[in-house]
Amino acid sequence: MNEVVTSTAEGLTSSVRETLENLINECAYALDDGDIDRWPYFFTESATYHVTTRENHCDGLPIGVIHCVGRGMMLDRVKAFHTANIFEPHHYNHVLGRPLFSMGQAADTYRSRCNFQVVRIMQDGRRELFATGKYLDTIVLENGVSKFQERIVVLDSRHIDILLVIPL
Amino acid sequence: MNEVVTSTAEGLTSSVRETLENLINECAYALDDGDIDRWPYFFTESATYHVTTRENHCDGLPIGVIHCVGRGMMLDRVKAFHTANIFEPHHYNHVLGRPLFSMGQAADTYRSRCNFQVVRIMQDGRRELFATGKYLDTIVLENGVSKFQERIVVLDSRHIDILLVIPL
Amino acid sequence: MNEVVTSTAEGLTSSVRETLENLINECAYALDDGDIDRWPYFFTESATYHVTTRENHCDGLPIGVIHCVGRGMMLDRVKAFHTANIFEPHHYNHVLGRPLFSMGQAADTYRSRCNFQVVRIMQDGRRELFATGKYLDTIVLENGVSKFQERIVVLDSRHIDILLVIPL
Numbered sequence: 001m002n003e004v005v006t007s008t009a010e011g012l013t014s015s016v017r018e019t020l021e022n023l024i025n026e027c028a029y030a031l032d033d034g035d036i037d038r039w040p041y042f043f044t045e046s047a048t049y050h051v052t053t054r055e056n057h058c059d060g061l062p063i064g065v066i067h068c069v070g071r072g073m074m075l076d077r078v079k080a081f082h083t084a085n086i087f088e089p090h091h092y093n094h095v096l097g098r099p100l101f102s103m104g105q106a107a108d109t110y111r112s113r114c115n116f117q118v119v120r121i122m123q124d125g126r127r128e129l130f131a132t133g134k135y136l137d138t139i140v141l142e143n144g145v146s147k148f149q150e151r152i153v154v155l156d157s158r159h160i161d162i163l164l165v166i167p168l
Numbered sequence: 169m170n171e172v173v174t175s176t177a178e179g180l181t182s183s184v185r186e187t188l189e190n191l192i193n194e195c196a197y198a199l200d201d202g203d204i205d206r207w208p209y210f211f212t213e214s215a216t217y218h219v220t221t222r223e224n225h226c227d228g229l230p231i232g233v234i235h236c237v238g239r240g241m242m243l244d245r246v247k248a249f250h251t252a253n254i255f256e257p258h259h260y261n262h263v264l265g266r267p268l269f270s271m272g273q274a275a276d277t278y279r280s281r282c283n284f285q286v287v288r289i290m291q292d293g294r295r296e297l298f299a300t301g302k303y304l305d306t307i308v309l310e311n312g313v314s315k316f317q318e319r320i321v322v323l324d325s326r327h328i329d330i331l332l333v334i335p336l
Numbered sequence: 337m338n339e340v341v342t343s344t345a346e347g348l349t350s351s352v353r354e355t356l357e358n359l360i361n362e363c364a365y366a367l368d369d370g371d372i373d374r375w376p377y378f379f380t381e382s383a384t385y386h387v388t389t390r391e392n393h394c395d396g397l398p399i400g401v402i403h404c405v406g407r408g409m410m411l412d413r414v415k416a417f418h419t420a421n422i423f424e425p426h427h428y429n430h431v432l433g434r435p436l437f438s439m440g441q442a443a444d445t446y447r448s449r450c451n452f453q454v455v456r457i458m459q460d461g462r463r464e465l466f467a468t469g470k471y472l473d474t475i476v477l478e479n480g481v482s483k484f485q486e487r488i489v490v491l492d493s494r495h496i497d498i499l500l501v502i503p504l
Contacts, residue, residue, distance in 0.1 A: 014182050014183075014186070014350050015350075017186075018350070018353075021434060022436065025433060025434045025436060026436060028433070028451075029433075029436065029449065029451065029470075032451065032470070054259075054289075091390075091492070093451055093453065093468040093469065093470075093492050094433065094451060095263055095431055095432070095433050095451055095452070095453045096263070096433055096434065097193060097196070097197075097262065097263050097264055098189060098193045098264065098266075098434075100190065100193060100194060100197065113197065115196075115197065115200065115261055115262060115263055116263070117261065117263045117285065117287060117453065119453060119465065119468045119492070121468065121492040121493050125493040125494050125495035126493075126495070127465065127468065127492065127493050127495065129287065129295065129297065129465065132261040132287045132289065132295065133261065134197075134200070134261075156259070156261050156287070156289040156295065157289050157293040157294075157295050158293050159293035159294070159295065182350050182351075182354070185354075222427075222457075263431055264431070265361060265364070265365075265430065265431050265432055266357060266361045266432065266434075268358065268361060268362060268365065281365065283364075283365065283368065283429055283430060283431055284431070285429065285431045285453065285455060297455065297463065297465065300429040300455045300457065300463065301429070302365075302368070302429075324427070324429050324455070324457040324463065325457050325461040325462075325463050326461050327461035327462070327463065
């Protein structure tokens with residue numbers, strides 16, 4: 001009864017996998033390269049982006065660190081990044097695990113689970129393991145282009161700077 | 169004479185690679201998600217699981233940190249995890265490199281080498297780089313299902329908590 | 337105007353991707369396993385290898401930490417590693433992100449961008465996050481064998497031991 005069930009999506013062709021994996025990795029690399037303006041466009045117009053902790057996620061609590069509903073709220077975050085926030089300059093280095101995919105409920109929709117480890121580098125060169133966790137994504141594929149419909153960022157630890165300037 | 173020889177297994181189709189990579193990553197994600205009960209079922213009934221250090225492995229020493237012969241011993245470890253051990257609650261975050269595969273000696277058998285970096289997160293949120301090393305796996309593929317026949321976990325450093333509660 | 341453009345190389349078959357990814361990962365694993373003699377042979381005879389910092393790279397400054405022009409200079413570095421250098425024994429553990437590829441300007445040439453996080457392990461077991469950054473590679477594929485024509489290692493931080501004994 002405890003047999004391992006392969007979670008691979010049946011019917012997930014290697015070209016679809018390629019497209020989905022590229023989305024996940026391009027988004028991370030864009031953030032690492034400081035192209036934060038691109039970030040909202042990895043999401044659909046109506047997408048949700050939610051950052052929470054493992055504890056809250058396991059308990060089913062809706063409380064999170066960040067919650068964006070729709071691309072508009074993501075664009076607002078990017079605007080705030082450019083104008084309002086005062087913070088010490090830094091950037092990230094994401095290394096992601098290999099995503100595991102399953103078919104979503106709607107057509108051309110895929111679910112993904114993928115680990116991440118993010119190192120934060122301050123302008124003076126200081127470096128620290130900043131965040132670890134997993135991405136739980138719902139991705140839609142339209143005309144060969146994939147976008148996030150939902151991204152839940154589940155942080156392993158609640159010890160994190162409350163001021164998450166650059167999205168994870 | 170020092171030419172690099174591509175170590176890719178001839179005849180390793182992309183669908184076989186997909187199956188093998190899924191095994192390796194699902195096993196890691198199951199441990200990270202606390203599904204330790206699933207862990208022995210990623211192995212065949214007669215599989216061996218061996219944790220050793222780089223030093224001992226290079227010297228060909230059979231001494232290791234953990235040595236399980238057969239799934240029964242792995243189930244015992246899981247049982248001990250649930251009942252006997254007293255330890256501070258924690259979980260892992262694995263990030264794995266891309267495995268390199270070669271054909272095993274027996275039919276439908278594959279060898280794999282894959283790096284890992286594991287962060288350990290304590291219940292109070294403390295986080296540390298806990299272990300790094302490589303997995304040396306022998307995987308069998310039967311009826312489209314892949315399982316570990318042998319897993320050797322080669323730790324980079326002998327500095328590790330002797331009480332390895334959750335398997336790596 | 338800010339639409340995300342998929343950066344995947346058109347015409348990049350999955351078998352070409354496999355070959356390119358294997359090159360990048362085999363090179364890292366060879367260094368981790370102490371097979372430093374193999375390192376120059378992952379490059380073409382006329383290849384360049386350049387280690388620089390994010391700051392210098394962004395400013396277009398040619399100043400770097402290491403600069404090798406041609407495999408001969410890489411062989412010299414390896415020779416120095418074996419004979420001249422006096423240093424505390426250590427090794428690396430690389431974990432790499434998934435490379436994103438685009439077509440190069442010449443035929444059978446590919447460009448790649450790939451994150452890395454490298455942990456350094458000293459002989460006494462001490463372990464630290466040593467370097468993070470990205471590889472910007474130009475890879476040529478001849479008769480099914482891929483080699484680096486150019487590798488630019490962009491370090492996230494200028495805080496790094498000036499004596500980079502083992503290549504990154």
